[in-house]
Amino acid sequence: MDDIKETVRISGERLCRAVATLTTRICDVSLTDISDAHKELxxxxxLLLTExxxxxxxxxxxxxxxxxxxxxxxxxxxxxPHMADLICCMLESLSSLEDQGLNYIELHSKCQNTVR
Structure with a gap:
């Protein structure tokens, strides 16, 4: 999905969608036995949380x-069984969703307030 060549990137995105759909179906407890869903998860x-x-x-x-x-x-x-890892990873990734410009302004406004 991060290849330089556009055709490879497009193929990677298609593969990702197909694997994601299949994985979601296998992990869906209404469609799959819960033991199989556990194994898949x-x-x-x-892999999703670390990579x-x-x-x-x-x-x-x-x-x-x-x-x-x-x-x-x-x-x-x-x-x-995965909730603890899932919650920690999601909380850590929240900072990457914030606008970097807002972080810059917040940091500098705090620094200026402490200097005065």
Whole structure:
């Protein structure tokens, strides 16, 4: 998804959508046995939380967050063992959603207030 060549990037995005759809279906407890959903989540969530969401590439980061959101909506009780890691990762990634300009202004306004 982060290749220089556009055709490779487009193919990577298609593959990502297909794998995300399949993964969501496998983890959906209304469609799959809960033990199979547990197995799938044990494989997919650590990868998404350590590699995908922490990626520097916007398209990878956005796709990873989208898949994690879908998994949390459809996995039901199968996601409970992963909740601690999921919450920590999501809270840590909140700072990357903020506008960097606002962070700059906030930092400098605090510095100026302490100097006065």
């Amino acid at each position: 044990n494989i997919v969530l650590p 995908g969401i922490l990626s520097k590439v916007d398209s990878v980061w956005k796709a990873s967050i989208g898949v994690v959101m879908k998994l949390t909506m459809h996995a039901g009780t199968a996601i409970r």
